[in-house]
Amino acid sequence: MIHEAGIIIPFTGAGISTESGIPDFRSPGGIWTRYRPIPFDEFLASQEARNESWGRRFAMQEQFGAARPSRGHRAVASLYRAGKAPAVITQNIDNLHQASGIAPEHVIELHGNTTFALCLDCSARYELSWVRQRMDAANGCAPDCPSCGGFIKTATVSFGQAMPDAAMRRAEDLTRSCDLFLAIGSSLVVWPAAGFPLMAKRSGARLIIVNRESTEFDEIADLVVHADIGTVLEPLILQ
Numbered sequence: 001m002i003h004e005a006g007i008i009i010p011f012t013g014a015g016i017s018t019e020s021g022i023p024d025f026r027s028p029g030g031i032w033t034r035y036r037p038i039p040f041d042e043f044l045a046s047q048e049a050r051n052e053s054w055g056r057r058f059a060m061q062e063q064f065g066a067a068r069p070s071r072g073h074r075a076v077a078s079l080y081r082a083g084k085a086p087a088v089i090t091q092n093i094d095n096l097h098q099a100s101g102i103a104p105e106h107v108i109e110l111h112g113n114t115t116f117a118l119c120l121d122c123s124a125r126y127e128l129s130w131v132r133q134r135m136d137a138a139n140g141c142a143p144d145c146p147s148c149g150g151f152i153k154t155a156t157v158s159f160g161q162a163m164p165d166a167a168m169r170r171a172e173d174l175t176r177s178c179d180l181f182l183a184i185g186s187s188l189v190v191w192p193a194a195g196f197p198l199m200a201k202r203s204g205a206r207l208i209i210v211n212r213e214s215t216e217f218d219e220i221a222d223l224v225v226h227a228d229i230g231t232v233l234e235p236l237i238l239q
């Protein structure tokens with residue numbers, strides 16, 4: 001199917017990054033088995049929630065900082081370099097598709113990116129090192145935007161926060177234009193992202209799902225591979 005396909009759109013979830021040392025969300029030991037998600041309205045409503053949110057992010061800096069592209073990322077980058085995949089749609093926030101050599105404008109991040117921060121009011125960009133230094137100097141209190149007083153958050157999308165319009169539109173165009181949609185490492189339970197495999201199928205594309213666990217979209221897929229992503233996709237890696 002990969003050989004026959006003209007346009008392949010890889011669609012990735014946290015499962016492609018576990019081999020890189022970043023835990024996923026819903027496997028045993030995953031993020032949501034250890035932390036309760038902080039909804040966006042809570043982040044806005046309380047300084048404690050903002051302190052907790054930033055505390056969690058810096059507690060994970062070891063894993064994020066040391067993470068390198070997995071065999072799965074390298075296989076996706078190989079499809080991109082071979083001209084088979086014009087872009088990748090990802091739910092991940094770890095920047096590993098960019099690190100694997102895919103141009104940033106070709107990584108469609110539905111849930112944003114955790115490697116930098118933005119002011120929620122004026123959209124000023126802040127580096128994580130700046131935030132951390134300010135928090136350490138204010139004994140763990142998350143800083144507000146020095147230029148407008150707005151709250152500062154990693155450039156990610158939390159539950160209850162609006163999805164990024166431009167990324168959603170690009171993801172929809174790509175999903176409708178491909179003839180093979182490759183869903184890799186996602187439990188496909190979080191909407192609207194989970195709707196893309198279905199949209200691809202309804203637009204006439206073939207659908208392949210590679211994921212250790214079954215998903216509710218398995219029965220509409222043309223092929224389902226319940227196995228380790230790195231092992232399954234390794235043969236696609238161009239040397």
Ligand code: APR
Pocket residue numbers: 012013014015016018019024025026027030091092111185186187188189190210211212213227228229230
């Ligand atoms: N090989 C194959 N499958 C794997 C591997 C692996 N090495 N590691 C993990 N998986 C599978 C798990 O079995 C799981 O079904 O990857 C899937 C990851 O699912 P989730 O943890 O739910 O992650 P994801 O689908 O990306 O979550 C979607 O939820 O909380 C939000 O914003 C967050 O983007 C995230 C969204």
Ligand code: ZN
Pocket residue numbers: 119120121122123124145146147148149150
């Ligand atoms: Zn601001």
